[in-house]
Amino acid sequence: MTETVIVAAIVLSGLFAGLFATFSYAVMPGLRRTDDATFARAMREINVAILNPALGVVFGGSVLTSIAAAVMGFDDEAARWWLVAGAVLVVAAGAVTMGINVPMNDRLLAGVDAAEPPASVREAFEAPWVRWNHVRTVLSTAGCVALVVALVV
Numbered sequence: 001m002t003e004t005v006i007v008a009a010i011v012l013s014g015l016f017a018g019l020f021a022t023f024s025y026a027v028m029p030g031l032r033r034t035d036d037a038t039f040a041r042a043m044r045e046i047n048v049a050i051l052n053p054a055l056g057v058v059f060g061g062s063v064l065t066s067i068a069a070a071v072m073g074f075d076d077e078a079a080r081w082w083l084v085a086g087a088v089l090v091v092a093a094g095a096v097t098m099g100i101n102v103p104m105n106d107r108l109l110a111g112v113d114a115a116e117p118p119a120s121v122r123e124a125f126e127a128p129w130v131r132w133n134h135v136r137t138v139l140s141t142a143g144c145v146a147l148v149v150a151l152v153v
Helices: 002-032 036-049 053-072 080-113 118-152
Strands: none
Touching (some): 002 036, 002 053, 002 080, 002 118, 036 080, 036 118, 053 080, 053 118, 080 118
């Protein structure tokens, strides 16, 4: 049972990391090339569209299964600290998302909805959001790697 949970944690945390990585190397660089109004409108639509059941399964599932794997596998001396590290890193990525990126998304939506000038909306959002997205990309990727190592040791 523990191996099944670890595999589920690996798959879900890999999807979690992949989502953030895609924003880092494709979505945000692509949007960087747009004008301010297009950027603000596109991010608004992305932030609305991403709130769906698939994201809930990937986001919540990666956090829950990584914690479950760490708890279930704690008796395995070889894997213990890799599982704990994986869980801590995945939870940290989730915390950055919920504590930093989501509030920035909410402020962006409020600014777009309030018809603030697109340049000021973008200026307050883009650089900090991208920086924190890179952080959660690294955290979630490292968490996935730690879970893989736990499975193979």
